[in-house]
Amino acid sequence: MGCNGRLLLILVLVISLLAVGCQGGAVEGTGEKILKQNSASGEPSSLDPAKAFDEDSMDVVGSLFEGLMRLNAQHQPEPAVAEKVDVSPDGRTYTFHLREAHWSNGEKLTAHDFEYAWKRVLNPQTASEAAFLLYFIENAEAYNTGKATADQVGVKATDDRTLVVKLKQPTPFFKQLTCYPVYSPVYKKGLEKNPNLYNEASGYVSNGPFKMKTWKHDQKIEVVKNEHYRLADQVKLDGISWTMVTEQKTAYQMYQSGQLDMLSRKSVPSDILAGLIKKGEAKVKAGSGLEFFRFNVTKPPFNNAKIRKAFALAVDRTAIVKQVVQGNEMPAGAFVSPGTLTQKGDFRKAASQFVPLTAQPAQAKQLLQEGMKEEGWKTLPPVTLLYSNNEKNKAVAEALQAMFKQNLGVDVQLQSQETKVFLSNQKAKNYQLSRSSFLPDYNDPYNYLESFQTDHSMNRTGWSNPQYDALVKKAFAEPDETKRLEYLHQAEKILFDEMPIFPLYYYNQVHVQKDYVKNIIRHPVGPSDYRFTVLDK
Template sequence: MKKWVATTTAILMVLSMVLLAACGKDGSNAMAEKQVLNVGFISSEPPALDPLKGTDEISSLIMRHVLEGLVRLDEKGNPIPGMATKWDVMDGGKKIIFHLRDAKWSNGDPVTAQDFEYQWKRMLDPKNASEYAYQLFYLKNGEAYNQGKAKAEDVGVKALDPKTLEVTLESPTPYFISLTAFHALFPVNKKVAEKNPKWGTDAKTYVGNGPFLLKTWIHDKKIELVKNPKYWDAKNVKLTQINFPFIGDEQTEYQMYVSGSLDMNRNVPTDLAAKLLQEKKAKVIHQPSLYFYIFNTKKKPFDNAKIRKAFSMAIDREAIVKNVLGQGQTPATGWVPWGIPDFAQNKEWVQTHPSYIQPKANPAEAKKLLQEGMKEAGLSQLPEISIMYNTHEGHKKIAEAIQQMWKKNLGVDVKLTNLEWKVFLDNQTQGNFLVSRLGWIPDYMDPMTFLDLWVTGGGNNHAKYSNPQYDALIKQAKSTADQKVRMEAMHKAEEILARDVPVTPIYNYTQVYQLKDYVKGVKIEADGSFTFTYAYLTEK
């Protein structure tokens, strides 16, 4: 989430909100007898429902409903009690004591502080190679343990007793408490995970502590959740079931919504979006998220910065958002997208730096840089260039547009390769690509969630980018709670990204979605994530 994004659009708001649709046709808000919600959200199989392995928005969506962390986030994005009823901040912010409530796992076991300690160290264990391990480098000796330079018992997380968790940080981290609402920091049942390492791959073995249970998981077809009677706040959960069919086609999903098979559609076909918005049959919201292409900096020709920059400058982002998308997106002008705050200047980040990327292509300069880069790299001609994207009509249209731009503006022939979501992510992780699309939703509302992606050796650094100066600036920003120092260091880091171009931002996200009037209480978090915990249906 915040995670790799599977579609060209993803739901968001800069401020969290609850979607309260209009009253039923009779003007009442009477509860419907049947509280079953059918959601058009998932385009393909979620790769993982174990916090150790999940890195994408689809996996995160399901995990947010079947698991729960120490805190949740309120409508303004502030932490509120989850598994922890309260927390004490000590030692200038370097130590936090979380006090857990009496809660149970779905198999009846008590949720304990040991479950959190176990899972966080499991994330950091170098043998597990978790891509999200870096989100726990904030813990004292967390990074050292992950690099084999410290022992598990040296890590700054300790269960003092079954209901008390002590967390010690390397440095004061203003957003750490909020970060515990992120799925990578969710607990797992220690006894279950130790007995069956594959517990998270099947509904029959899945054990959670969230508001819903994983009732059905038919791979490549659907997921069904049912209300968890053991959830600590079950009395306020009104839905009895949530159905997530896997729908890989926008037109199919739209027709299912129109026919009444779905209560929500978040993949509105691009060619229908403007008409539906005009007729007020759909809504659009902005999201603090970014659509971008990454270059594999370890493979020729993209091991050369000038060649990367040439390909970036040959993209007409203005034409893409206007002619290909047309849903209110804006061309990206830097790496951190709209909606993310600059805490030192009390403005949006995008308002506090120059435009590193121009909306329109610059063919003349791009050709010049390409020639210079090829000369530097000793290349008389380019190898075959390919763009990899996951199967989705929107990604295909964008890839085709960029393919044409690179042909027109650089004279380069480009091959397109589309893969199913899980296979696509595997190829990214293994570095089996030259150019690939991605989307990133923030893990928390701070520029760091975008900028620490590209540190040397980072779990999600699929560009394989490395720059010691960049690493030092990110480390500096993470070593202090002084917002002025933090923001200044991160602005300098973004300048380096703009110079080195391991990634090339394309546009800032919007989402056109449809929601039936009788669906109430669907919450959209500050990071753009859906939460259906307190949703309910009224009479139609």
């Protein structure tokens, strides 16, 4: 080849490389539509559908998996992997007929994967915190507590496309429950070979709109569009990435510089949030759930109910919301949040209410003195408040510390821990006073109040009250809605009479996102839906 020929060949190669670079592809910055967001708590606690039970974990898992049903834009359950569902006249048997569906590796997904997944959640060895969400199924609780076998659980794949579910009693919100991540299928074939399948990116198999690409622990998670998803042609994003930045100021700087497309409330510095809301840069929507604090009633000084009430009544919730959190939240005066629906309407308006919690320093001091006298204490045992490490939690903890000092004369020590360590200690009751949060799994007051039954996995306080347990159990089995609500209101009153917890404020949804991010479906209950999200740059 002559000199001119070689020059021509080199020119053609250069032009080709430039063309590839302009067209985009797998390289960042080449035109791919990747939604960049942040996991504000850092490393998710788990990306196993059986164990993903915190907000950040479920956000990722919700994009990777899809259950029998899925919430639509109106937050109502509609068929997903199930094509249709038949309900027996007595409301106790649900027959789900599955459409043809596939795993992200191209293999067929069957009803047997669902049966395996649900029984895996209930298997005591799995130690799933969310197992109680399946207790509506016949013999589910008995199997989870070692009193029945897996074969006795009311879930059976009668063939590859049919799943029959038998419930303890009619459960009107059961379809809604099947939208929740813990009800997702799992890849039975893969898990039988590798029980740790969902602990790493390698080999991770899912069935949702996205599939796993990269998981660098404590750094980043990347998912990409799943070409085997049933509505793959409607998924416009090429992928989603989650960084793991726990420092709010750093996360906000990344958002400002374009490294992140959106931030949740937990990633926005509290000292600028009110200004962002006022300017319209931060959007506020109705939410559900609440921030609250747990007392460990098995450890002094919170083994005494009067002392627990003293600490609860020493807190000025309005001041914390307005001066510390600053996200237009509502101070909490009860446990079940407003907007929690029943067949009779909003639970908070459906029956007479007890007096909500407000700051009452004089009464708090009196209760503290009475409680100490009952215990024979001249000085209060040392108190430590435990919280998971982020700037908002720290600011709230410091505000509470100041209120306990001012209104009770008590010096409270603060202790922060990385999220996983914090949660582990809270579950093991290695604390005295602990920051907590509750996000409902389905929109019904029972979901809130079931958590404080004796030995419930979500109780974590050591508190037990037979009358409370009886009322919650009666509510669970009561077909008459008026009576059911009466039992639940009575149970909530007992919870506040004995005060193993105290509420702080009800959650709303606050997001900061770029104008070009469109069509995220944010549900009041459950993870967001990114199936139809577009980046309209």
